[in-house]
Amino acid sequence: MSSAGRVRARSGAPRWFVVWMSFLTCVVALLCVALCWELASLGDQFTKVLLWVGLSVVSVVALFFGLIGLVRYHTIQVSLAVPLLIIALAALVWFEAPQDAGWHVSRGILEDQSIDCVNPGRHTRLGVYAVTAVTVRDGGCLFYVQGTSENSEGFAYFPPESAPPSPGAPVERGVEYWQYDGRWYRFVDSS
Template identity: 35%
Template sequence: MSIGGTVRRVSRGWIAWAAVTAGLVALDCAALVWQQASDGDGIATLALLAGAAGCGVMWFVVMLVGAIKYRAFVLSAIAPVLVVGTVLMLWSGVAERAGWRISKGGLEREAVACVESGGPHRVGIYTVSRVRRADGGCLFETSEDLLSQVGFAYLPNGAPAAQHEYDYNYRPYDGPWYRYSW
């Protein structure tokens, strides 16, 4: 590249730095998509978002050095393209719907028998921490925070209305399937 009439070649060190940054951004974005698709817990999502912020700072420095010193913009553009694609995928619900499509058959098989369990196991790509009968159906707990539980509910006769403040809150999801929180 020419700056002020002199040719300045892009250093291998900067190329490696830009490639590592883009790779870290790609890994973080893939992990965020997995978190949404697999109905992961909020704490891991927050950790990944913090990692994304760190990658963003690193990318900004790489971009500035590349733009000012080498006028190299293509490698600097990889990370923002990945981030924008990931945000669109998460915002549109594509990852969540893909996770549901992958896991729905396994959940339906388990919902028929609704064998109560207290230990975590995999159903499709979801980690189900507990299965139990409730409200005329079968509840699959996929995530539990300090203050709430969330998961999928198979309620073939429909969801009951919440009677008390601490009852399950059901939202229609797919046919006899509901998302629930407590």
């Protein structure tokens, strides 16, 4: 029996298949991690769309080869790795775990910065968030974490002695606040 025949007999699948599926699984895992980071850090929409498209394409290819592996080579572990990663990612996204983790990692840093509420004058990273500006407005400290030409959004901290003006009230132009976590509010600035 040749050495290639022995490898196939032991693992149930040819070596190229195991290497290919391992590669696809690693790519899917990296895309899942990158997507979780973008969700946690409130990254830009374009990057999220690219990651979702890339993940979809690689996952479809991996699922196709996984089905071949299940039917032809009976490789359960290698073939089911990608579907399990996708299910885990779906659960994390459904329960907003990346966003919650990003907030819990960043909250203390943002609270420390809200004491002075000084704009660093440039884009900076506070926790996992890329902060584009810091400003005092309506009695609170606003951290702008993402924005477009029309709207900017972020986190606002209001000390116990103040609160945002009419939180949650719809506004046409200005800042709309809604309760997020304790003294913290999310906001959208459309001014």
